[in-house]
Amino acid sequence: xxxxxxxxxxxxxxxxxxxxxxxxxVDKVTGRAAFGADFTLPGMxxxxxxxxxxxxxxxxxxxxxxxxALPGVRxxxxxxxxxxxxxxxxxxxxxxxxxxxxxxxxIARDKVLYEGHAVAAVxxxxxxxxxxxxxxxxxxYEVLPHVIDVLDAMREDAPVLHEDLYTSxxxxxxxxxxxxxxxTGFTLGDTAQGFAEADxxxxxxxxxxxxxxxxxxxxxxVASYAADGMATIWCSSQGQFMVRExxxxxxxMDVGNIRVIPAEIGGGFGGKTTVYLEPLAVALARKSGxxxxxxxxxGEVFRATGPTSGSHVRVKIGAKKDxxxxxxxxxxxxxxxxxxxSPATLGGMTGFAPYDIPHATAECWDVVSNRPKCAxxxxxxxxxxxxxxxxxxxxxAQLLGMDPIELRLKNAAKExxxxxxxxxxxxxxxxxxxxxxxxxxxxxxxxxxxxxxxxASGFWFNIGGPSSxxxxxxxxxxxxxxxxxxxxGGSRASMAMMAAEVLGIEVGKxxxxxxxxxxxxxxxLTGGSRVTFATGKAVIEASEAVVxxxxxxxxxxxxxxxxxxxxxxxxxxxxxxxxxxxxxxLRQIAHSAGKTGGPISGAVSINAAGAGPGFGTHxxxxxxxxxxxxxxxxxxxxxxxxxxxxxxxxxxxQLQGGAAQGIGWALNEEYVYDAQGRxxxxxxxxxRMPVCSxxxxxxxxxxxxxNPGHPFGVRGVGEVPxxxxxxxxxxxxxxxxxxxxxxxxxxxxRLLAQLDSKGx
Amino acid sequence: xxxxxxxxxLARRCTGGLTELEVDAADYRELMSRLGxxxxxxxxxxxxxxxxxxxxxxxxxxxxxxxxxxxxxHFMPLIGGGAPPVxxxx
Numbered sequence: 147x148x149x150x151x152x153x154x155x156x157x158x159x160x161x162x163x164x165x166x167x168x169x170x171x172v173d174k175v176t177g178r179a180a181f182g183a184d185f186t187l188p189g190m191x192x193x194x195x196x197x198x199x200x201x202x203x204x205x206x207x208x209x210x211x212x213x214x215a216l217p218g219v220r221x222x223x224x225x226x227x228x229x230x231x232x233x234x235x236x237x238x239x240x241x242x243x244x245x246x247x248x249x250x251x252x253i254a255r256d257k258v259l260y261e262g263h264a265v266a267a268v269x270x271x272x273x274x275x276x277x278x279x280x281x282x283x284x285x286x287y288e289v290l291p292h293v294i295d296v297l298d299a300m301r302e303d304a305p306v307l308h309e310d311l312y313t314s315x316x317x318x319x320x321x322x323x324x325x326x327x328x329x330t331g332f333t334l335g336d337t338a339q340g341f342a343e344a345d346x347x348x349x350x351x352x353x354x355x356x357x358x359x360x361x362x363x364x365x366x367x368v369a370s371y372a373a374d375g376m377a378t379i380w381c382s383s384q385g386q387f388m389v390r391e392x393x394x395x396x397x398x399m400d401v402g403n404i405r406v407i408p409a410e411i412g413g414g415f416g417g418k419t420t421v422y423l424e425p426l427a428v429a430l431a432r433k434s435g436x437x438x439x440x441x442x443x444x445g446e447v448f449r450a451t452g453p454t455s456g457s458h459v460r461v462k463i464g465a466k467k468d469x470x471x472x473x474x475x476x477x478x479x480x481x482x483x484x485x486x487x488s489p490a491t492l493g494g495m496t497g498f499a500p501y502d503i504p505h506a507t508a509e510c511w512d513v514v515s516n517r518p519k520c521a522x523x524x525x526x527x528x529x530x531x532x533x534x535x536x537x538x539x540x541x542x543a544q545l546l547g548m549d550p551i552e553l554r555l556k557n558a559a560k561e562x563x564x565x566x567x568x569x570x571x572x573x574x575x576x577x578x579x580x581x582x583x584x585x586x587x588x589x590x591x592x593x594x595x596x597x598x599x600x601x602a603s604g605f606w607f608n609i610g611g612p613s614s615x616x617x618x619x620x621x622x623x624x625x626x627x628x629x630x631x632x633x634x635g636g637s638r639a640s641m642a643m644m645a646a647e648v649l650g651i652e653v654g655k656x657x658x659x660x661x662x663x664x665x666x667x668x669x670x671l672t673g674g675s676r677v678t679f680a681t682g683k684a685v686i687e688a689s690e691a692v693v694x695x696x697x698x699x700x701x702x703x704x705x706x707x708x709x710x711x712x713x714x715x716x717x718x719x720x721x722x723x724x725x726x727x728x729x730x731x732l733r734q735i736a737h738s739a740g741k742t743g744g745p746i747s748g749a750v751s752i753n754a755a756g757a758g759p760g761f762g763t764h765x766x767x768x769x770x771x772x773x774x775x776x777x778x779x780x781x782x783x784x785x786x787x788x789x790x791x792x793x794x795x796x797x798x799x800q801l802q803g804g805a806a807q808g809i810g811w812a813l814n815e816e817y818v819y820d821a822q823g824r825x826x827x828x829x830x831x832x833x834r835m836p837v838c839s840x841x842x843x844x845x846x847x848x849x850x851x852x853n854p855g856h857p858f859g860v861r862g863v864g865e866v867p868x869x870x871x872x873x874x875x876x877x878x879x880x881x882x883x884x885x886x887x888x889x890x891x892x893x894x895x896r897l898l899a900q901l902d903s904k905g906x
Numbered sequence: 907x908x909x910x911x912x913x914x915x916l917a918r919r920c921t922g923g924l925t926e927l928e929v930d931a932a933d934y935r936e937l938m939s940r941l942g943x944x945x946x947x948x949x950x951x952x953x954x955x956x957x958x959x960x961x962x963x964x965x966x967x968x969x970x971x972x973x974x975x976x977x978x979x980h981f982m983p984l985i986g987g988g989a990p991p992v993x994x995x996x
Contacts, residue, residue, distance in 0.1 A: 315915065330983070333914045491983050568911060568980030569959035607985045611966055674985065755965055855963070 149798045150847045161647040162858055165795045168639045169658055170410070179410040182366030182382030187437040190368065191220055193430055194276040195423070195440065196266040196283045197450060198258035201292035201516040201823025202305060205256055205265065205285060213268055213282040218275035221434035222283065224266045225255040228429060229398040233310065245395045247485040251519045252396060252425050258287070259307055259484035260516050261824045262449025264422075269430040269438045292516040292823040296481045297458060299325040299515040307484065307514050327486030328512040332494055334566045340473025340505025344464025348541050352534040354872065354890045355816030356456035356481060359523050360807070360835050363412025364447045369427035370437040375403050377428045382409040384418040384632055385671025390663050396425040397432075404428075407662040411632050415807070416522030417452055419673050448828035452521020453817065455480040455488045461497070461534035469548050471557045474498050474506040478531060483519035488512045489527025495567040496869070497531030499605040500554070500576055500761060502563045516823050522673065524804060525606045525865035529811065529872050533890065536602035536873030541886060550601050550877075551584045554763075575787030575851030576603070576761035582847050583763040588783045596770050597780065598882025603763045604869025608862030609674035610754030610855075614667035615684035617645055617692050619746040623733025625649065627688075628661045629681050630669030635864050636796035637677045641685045643792050644858065648689035650716035651732055667751045675862025678792060679853075680754035686857050691748030699742040700730045756855020760862060762786035764805060764870040768878040775898030777813055777879055783845040784870075789853040789861030801867045802844040808871025810836040814891050908937065908977040912948075916981065920948035929979075934958065934968040937979065952981045 173179040210222040233246040249255075253264045266283045270276040291305040298304055304325055312320050315329040341347060367381035377399065383389050386406040394401045411418065423440040430438040442450070457480045464473040476497050480488035494508030508531075543550035558577040564570045583589060583601065593599060616628040627645045631637060638658040646653040669681065697711040700718030704711070710722040718735065720727035739746050767781040784801040791797040814834040818826040827833045852859025876887040885900050907928040917925045927945075931937035942949040952958075958968045959980040965971050966984055973979065 317918075331913070331915050492985065495983070495985075567982050568913065569962045569964070569978070569982070572962045607964065609964075609966060609985055753967060755963060755971075757964070 148845060159647060161643045161653050162790065162792050163794060165793060166639065166643070166653050168636060169642060170633060170638055181363050181412050182409045183364070183441045185368045185380040185409065186439070187368060187370060190437040190439055191269040191271060191430070191434060192273045192276045193267055193269045193427060193438045193440040194280040195264045195426065195446070196268070196280045196285070197446070198254065198261060198263040198265055200258055200287055200289050201261050202290040202307070203258050203287040204290060205254060205258065206288055207286045208266060209284040210266065212284065213279040216275060216279050216282060218271040219268060219279045220271065220436060221269045221430050222266060222279070223426060223429045223433060225253045227433065228253065228396060228425065230255065231395070247487070248392060248420065249396045251485055252422060260518050262446065262518060263484070264426070264450065267426045267430055267440070269434050269436070293325070294515055294517060294819050294823055296456060296479050296513045296515060299513050300479065300511070307516065311486065311514065325514045326511060327482060327514055330491045330494065330510045332508045332566045334503070334564065335505035337473050337475055337505045337507050341464045343472045345467045346542065346545060347462060347464045348538050348545065349460070349462040350538060350886070350888055351458065351460045352537060352888045354457045354530045354533060354811070356453045356517065357811050357815040358448060358453040358833065359413070359415040359417035359521070361413030361415060361417060364442040364444060365418070365423050365451060366439070366441040367423040367427045368437060368439045369424065369431045371428060371431040377404045377431070379404065379406045379424055379428065380409060381406065381424055382411045382418065384411065384414045384634065384673050386632070386663050387630060387668050388419065388671040389421055389424050392421045393425050393428055396421070397428055405662060405664050408632050408660055411634055414634050414672070415524050416526060416673060419522050419671055420452070422451055444830065445828040448833060449825050450518055452483065452519055454523035454526060455482065455520045455530070457481070457493070457530035459493070459530055459534040461538045463538045463542060465542055465546070467546070469546055469553045469556050471501055471503045472505065474503045476508040476531065476534065478508065479511045479513060480527065480530070481517060481520060482512050482514050483517045484514060485519045486512055486514055488520055492527035493531035496528040496605050497535045498566050500559055500603050501557045502559050503557070506566045508566060517817070524807065524868040525604070528604065528606055528869045529808060532602065532604050532869045533872040533876065536870065537876055537886070537888070540600065540873070540877040540880065551580055551589065554603060555580045555584070571759065573851065573854055574759055574761060575849055578849045578851055579603070579761055579763040579785045579787050582785045582849055583765055586765065586783055586785070586847065588765045588781060588845070593767065594769070596772060596882055598768055598878045598880065600766045600874045600877030600881065601763065602870040602873035602877060603761065604866055606675065606760050606862070606865040606869060608679065608757040608760050608865070609676045610680040610757040611670040611674070611676055612751070612753050613669045613681040613684040614749070614751040615681060615688045616666060616749040617685065617688040617747060619692060619732070619736045619739070621736055621739065623655065623731070623736045625651070625656045627656055627658045627685055628666050629658070629685065630661055630666040631672045631677045631681050632660060634672050635800055636793060637672070637681065639796060640678045640682060640792040644682050644685050645689045648686055648693060649732060650714065667749070675760065675864040676757065679757055679856055679860045679862050682792070682860055683754045683856060684750050684752050687752065688748040688750040691750060692746060695746045695748070696732060696735050699735050699739065699746065702742050703730065703738070756853070758789055758853030758855055758861040760787060760866040762866040762870055764874040766871070766874040766878045768875065768882055770879060770882045770897065772901060775894035775896070775901060777892060777897065779809055779842055779875070781842055783847065784867055785847040785849060786863065786866055787849045787851045787861065788863045789856065790850055790859035791848050792858065792860060794848060797848055797863050798846045800863045801846045804867025805844045805871050806836055806841055808868045809841065809875055812872045812875035812890055812892060814893055816891050907975065908973050908979055910937070910941065910979045912981065916948070916951060920951050921945050931973050933973055934960070934971045937973055955984055956981050957984050958982070
């Protein structure tokens with residue numbers, strides 16, 4: 147079918163909505179783009195991190211003397227080289243993050259809490275010497291019992307990871323430490339009343355495995371430390387300002403003494419919104435007096451960086467005979483990994499969000515266990531909750547004999563619907579995605595034997611936040627746009643296009659760039675589906691500031707008032723009726739800028755509000771091989787309200803990428819641990835992500851219900867598309883085999899066992 | 907008077923179970939000041955980890971956002987998305 151676009155307003159654009167060649171494309175396909183591991187400096191040392199072989203152990207002592215004695219070794223650091231931060235959540239203008247946990251995750255102090263937990267780092271004159279030195283670091287461990295599964299970790303007799311962790315959000319306050327970090331909850335209406343009104347109730351438990359973001363580029367950092375106390379870091383991350391802030395906290399440095407230069411990023415998906423190597427590289431550079439490079443292997447990425455949480459979710463939904471939803475209940479238990487901070491609360495906020503349910507509750511539990519600390523992954527927490535809710539709705543539709551899209555349409559949230567987490571929605575386009583799905587040829591295409599079709603929807607809030615942009619007009623009329631956000635999903639192209647739209651020039655005349663922390667004002671990181679929305683808003687405002695200057699310069703040349711100059715199609719037009727003036731192009735005004743007041747540029751910093759929520763609906767066809775349990779995805783269509791697609795090809799790519807990752811989550815991906823709590827599949831050969839040959843072409847439909855909070859109607863798009871696939875795939879398999887799928891991944895052995903137990 | 911609507915857990919901990927509070931305030935800072943006079947525990951509880959929705963629009967780092975006489979205000983957890991929840995202006 148390909149890719150389609152449904153416009154629901156009539157605003158006309160000249161650049162927005164076109165598909166120019168991406169400005170970073172040539173560098174990336176020719177290998178010229180410089181990623182984190184590509185940086186080298188004169189005199190640079192090679193570093194290696196020493197990691198725990200145990201899932202849970204007390205550190206009795208670390209002896210680095212043998213490593214330091216090895217010729218070529220220049221420095222060894224342990225937790226003793228970093229400040230021992232207090233356990234407190236920063237408040238006020240600070241970030242609400244417990245930096246003690248961040249610090250202890252970067253390098254263990256008293257205990258190791260998962261296999262792969264860093265305990266020391268070495269820097270030497272060659273990789274071979276660094277590896278030999280790492281092997282010479284002697285760590286005296288007292289091995290402790292460990293716990294991997296979230297339900298096991300919640301048991302009263304479970305090994306406790308943190309002796310000072312008491313469950314927050316429960317009353318009375320617990321007297322004993324446990325692995326349950328927090329309970330949060332949301333209530334709307336009265337669920338007892340709602341279920342009493344229901345004619346039919348469905349209730350099941352669902353589980354998902356921890357899955358990794360699977361970015362191609364491993365973490366890498368180069369750091370130097372100057373004699374005047376200035377550190378410079380070259381690294382790949384989702385935010386150079388985040389790296390600066392986190393390193394300052396963890397190393398006890400002033401923010402002003404750290405400069406972070408962003409590299410190209412080979413994927414992040416939320417997993418590069420924290421630090422791992424960067425503080426260690428700075429500590430090694432500070433100690434050795436030489437620049438230091440640290441690069442993770444793939445095994446280190448799997449063992450020591452955040453996957454998203456595995457989950458156990460119980461969902462109960464009540465409805466009237468006509469399909470009207472009257473009550474919903476969710477209990478979510480999410481793995482946080484070794485330190486508190488799973489996205490369980492976000493799961494509780496998002497699961498029921500697509501629906502107008504008068505009575506609903508969500509109870510969310512954040513649980514630590516001996517796994518790497520979880521990190522954000524596209525729409526953190528939402529896919530697991532949606533898996534439960536959207537599966538329950540599919541089952542409800544089957545029991546009611548209803549079309550599952552019509553069931554969703556009947557109950558779809560719209561403008562004015564109150565959410566479980568409190569506020570009412572403003573303008574949203576969920577129902578429009580359902581209508582598009584229902585009308586799509588995919589929905590009515592015939593199915594063959596052993597085949598099934600699933601539908602599921604998803605929601606994400608999308609966010610705004612602090613963003614900065616600078617727009618400089620060059621003397622030949624070309625334009626540079628500088629922003630502070632690493633380009634993960636094509637934001638450079640979108641920034642250039644929005645500037646070109648405002649300036650009225652060809653997008654090819656606009657060069658987008660990403661500034662380091664010394665070149666552009668603060669920008670919150672690339673995440674939360676915020677950059678095209680929030681940083682785009684800053685670019686639009688900076689471009690408008692440039693247009694104001696261009697009009698003023700033309701007015702000066704024409705000796706008229708600026709209010710008598712209009713900017714249209716890249717030219718200044720004099721509107722003073724008694725003055726006949728030839729329009730002046732941007733290029734002409736730029737050429738004479740030196741004579742009319744100096745260079746023309748605009749710089750804007752904003753804290754963007756008005757992010758419009760996003761909704762998507764996915765259709766999936768599968769075929770199940772009854773002999774092997776293997777599931778083939780035959781056809782997949784992703785439909786989403788994107789507000790306004792600035793560069794539709796990039797937006798389609800976001801939908802396709804999210805769908806592909808969600809399909810992997812549904813069918814194959816999981817962490818496999820042995821009895822000692824050691825990860826058994828820390829590589830792409832055994833951790834099975836989908837590849838091109840596993841997937842059909844993923845068709846997309848872009849529904850455009852403009853966001854009134856953005857000048858061009860933009861909504862964030864990057865996170866919604868990973869929310870529906872888990873349930874879309876599971877619902878398709880459930881219908882293909884006649885067995886409700888409640889546990890992910892639906893791997894061939896698991897499905898075959900189900901089929902065998904049913905005698906099929 | 908604007909209406910501040912609280913989730914049950916927050917109300918139990920901070921307002922003796924009251925889930926709707928009427929407050930006369932022109933902006934968020936004034937709202938917090940007024941709430942602080944009556945419910946200091948509530949202001950302390952929402953000082954961190956909390957975003958605010960004013961008439962359906964979510965603000966992650968509120969201070970001077972205007973509040974109308976008929977506004978509806980909700981406190982809610984910060985939403986970080988593919989990012990740790992950070993409320994910070996550099």
